[in-house]
Amino acid sequence: MTEPAAENFSYKIKREASGAWETVRQWRQKRWVRWLMALVLLALIGWLLIWAIFARNLPSVETLKTYEPPLPTSVRAIDGTPVHSYARERRVQLAYEEFPKPLVQAFMAAEDRTFFEHGGLDYPGIISAAVNNLTSSGRPVGASTITQQVAKNLLLTNEVSYVRKMKEAILARRIEAALTKEQIMELYLNQIALGRNSFGVQAAARAYFNKDVDGLTLNEMAFLAILPKAPSTYGRAKYAEKAISRRNFVLGEMARNEFITQAQASDAKAQPLGLKPTGGARYERVGDYYMEEVRRLLISKFGESSDDGRKPYSVYDGGLWVRTSLDPKLQDYAEDALREGLLRYDRGKGWSGPIARIEVGERWQTNFVVKNIGINYDDWRAAVVLSKDGGSATIGFTDGSTGALPASAAAMPKRSGGTAFSAMQPGDIIAVKQEGSLWALRNIPEVSGGMVVEDPHTGRVLAMQGGFDAQLASYNRATQAERQPGSTFKPIAYSAALDNGMTPASIIVDGPFCVYQGGRLGQKCFRNFGGSAGAGPQTMRWGIEQSRNLMTVRTASQTGMDKVVETAARMGVSAPGKLYPKVLAIALGAGDTTVMRLTNAYAMLANNGKAMSPSLIDYVQDRKGKVIFRADTRPCERCNAKDWDGKAMPRPPARTKQALDPMTAYQMVHILEGVILRGTAPSLQALKRPIFGKTGTTSGPTNVWFVGGSADLVAGVYMGFDQPRPMGGYAQGGTLAAPIFLSFAKKAMVDMPVVPFKAPPGIRMVRIDRKSGRKVFGAWPGDEPKAAVIWEAFKPESEPRRSIRKDEIAKPKKADKAAGPAAISAGDREFLQKRDGIY
DSSP states (O other), rough: OOOOOOOOOOOOOOOOOSSSSHHHHHHTTTTHHHHHHHHHHHHHHHHHHHHIIITTOOOOOGGGGGGGOOOOOEEETTTSSSEEESSBBBBBOOOOGGOHHHHHHHHHHHHHHEEEEEEOHHHHHHHHHHHHSOOOOOOOOOOOOOOHHHHHHHHSOOSSHHHHHHHHHHHHHHHHSSSOHHHHHHHHHHHOOTTTBSSSSHHHHHHHHHHOOGGGGGGHHHHHTTTTTTTHHTGGGHHHHHHHHHEEEEEHHHHHTTSSOOHHHHHHHHHHOOOTTOOOOSSSSOOHHHHHHHHHHHHHHOOOSSSTTSSSSSSTTOOOEEEHHHHHOHHHHHHHHHHHHHHHHHHTSSSOSEEOOOOOSTHHHHHHHTTTTOOOOOOOOEEEEEEETTTTEEEEEETEEEEEEEGGOOOOBBSSSHHHHHOOOTTTEEEEEEETTEEEEEOOOOOOEEEEOOOOOTOOOOOOOOOOOOOOOOOOOOTTTOBBBGGGHHHHHHHHTTTTTOOOTEEEEOOOOOEOOOOOOOOOEEEEEEGGGOOEEEEEEHEEEHOOOOHHHHHHHHOOHHHHHHHHTTTTOSSSTTOOOGGGGGGOOOOOOOHHHHHHHHHHTTTTBBBBOSSEEEEEOOOSSEEESSSOOOTTTTTOOOSEEEEEEEOOOOOOBSSSHHHHHHHHHHHHHHHHHHHHHHGGGGGOHHHHHHHEOTTOOOOOEEEOOOSSSSEEEEESSSSSSOOTTOOOIIIIIHHHHHHHHHTTHHHHHHHOOOOTTTTTEEEEEEOOOOEEEEEOOOOSSTTTTEEEEEEETOSSSSSGGGGGGGOGGGGGOOOOOOOOOOHHHHHHHTTBBOO
16 A cells, blocks of 8 residues: 655745834835836936936036136236237126126027026927937037036037037036026126137127127127027128028017017118128237237236136236336337338338248138238238239239239339349239229338337336337347447446546547457457547547547456446346456447347436336236236335325335446436537437437448437337348448437427436536536536537546636637626526536
8 A cells, every 4th residue: 555645835934024114015015116116226326327427527617606717918008098908819708787688688589588587408498409309310409508508618518419418407407506697697698609709798799890788789789699609600791691680580589578679679670780890909009019028028927828727817818907108109109210210221222022922822812811911001001912914913912802013013123133023923922002093012121120218217118119010020129139239338338437437528549459369369459430540639528429439448448348347237238147248349339239228228327327127017917906016016105095194195215226326327428418419419409408319330330229318218229130231331320220219209209398317416517628628717618519618527526637728728610609708607507407516
């Protein structure tokens, strides 16, 4: 009998639960609860993925609270007039309250009509854009709000992708939480790119209409509002119809959203675009060389770009406000005088050749524009020769227009032979001037030069011209060209002699002078300009007035070249930190210097030897108005007082550092007045005021100079070729450089008071015989420049011990017979009082 098979049993033991856990367990067993939990888990995972992919490394919106957009540097003249700006992006930052309400509404109508209602995202717009993108294969269409555009422009890139759109959306929500609507709109209207290199609506208003935003009309506001979509299209005249259509659409949207009435919209739609073709230039061109030198100085001090905030005061991003010492009127006078002098020298020498060359063809205009050559003189223009056909040439301009240049208008001789017209080739860039419907050739002088005008009381550079035209070349010959100053250095050498015991009446032999320079160089014999023989023993004054080389080297030899070189260094004539070699040729101006350095040295002479450095920039402010640089660092107590305290006007302390003994400086200025009266620059007597100065001509002659001026204005002029070569035997400082100064001074000094040079305490004004240098009794100086008796300046106890009788004085010319009675005249008293001297 078989046993029945055993049955298998499984048991599941459950422990009865009670309370809340039992309730949860029962709910978990329900299918819909499990689905809900799964969805929550998926949402959490999705959120983590979104954070990891899109939001993890997003920039902080907190930076927008302190965001400072790149702003151009604004440059002002000595009187505060805006004259220039340095910018890569034209932008003017305004506060929200400064934007006209219709302008804000125009941008809302064009870009985001519900801006003040949504929280950063336009959900209906997003859905519409998504449907459109799914059903089309073109470029993705966005639904960006103004907040999203701010996020993209300031925090993200211009990448076209869904990833960027997600990041943009996340940042838009964060921006809305961090900033007010007004702050967001202010950022947008100051930052948006609107074409013509303008960023922000204020810069665009100037670029397109040459107006500020508060002067825009409704149709102009609507035009600016269409630019964010396609500034390169709507901003061009050839797309005017498209621009008008889009502008009218915006005006219609403004009316539909009740921002304006239908009547206002209709009136605005009837208006033309009215775009200005000039691009809204804010300033007339003034002082191009000066402005370029200011730019170099600013970059050396503050940097060129911000480098992501590491240089907050950079020139092109920092929004600096720069006050310069540029005087626009004096700058114009200096430009005109130097250019006239260069043209006067160049006249009659023929055509010097093309300015430059480019490839001509279908892209000739682009090639010409890229060359960046212009002419800012009179009504001359730069043109390129496109073709030559028989007796006429076709020329083109940077704006794409063309003209005709007949052979008769280019008949000046070519310096290498033939005529200018025959030498011209297609591709030559030339200078032309319009005459009727045709054009005539003009020549850019091959010779060049530099000019600096300085205030001798402060060292402020009031004007600077570094060549014929900075648009042709930015090389600044006033500050960068190192040239031999020739005889304009002699006052420095003689100042060292006056500092070491000599006087203006010291007798120096104008005769042969040779020195032995060693076995290799042998003996060196000096000579006067033009090879003239010596005039024998003469006074120091006569030697300077007549610019005698032999007297100069003899004086330098007696004084010691070490002292001459040290004096040049103290007065800033030699390069900073570099002494001239201690050789006698340096006393004749063989050491290189610049117009700027030498003019500053003469300004120190006029300022009684006080040490000064030439300055172009008075002070610099940051974008918030804080002064971050000041040229004059002298302290001034009570200068910033809120109100007058009843005391004397506060002033900074006087400059006390001396580069030269004040009495020595005055003696030299007094001698240099004689250069104008009896020496190498008599043409300057036409100014009819006390003028001091010195001409200079270097061997060749390769350079000609004049430096000098009045008690209130000093200027220096240099003229020569960039690659030094002889200018012609007739070229001298008195015939070429001094007339340039005269042309400038006639205009610059016309309204200036006639002020004498004031002698410092201790100077003794003594009557001497101009020929012998001996003290005179019984005779007085006359009014004639070449009077036999003159006033001379001496330091205490240094006046001549020997005297001369009246009957021993060289007989004056007939014109001098009435000069000086035995008693002192009223004119002599006035002279002595003005000079503050004694005797």
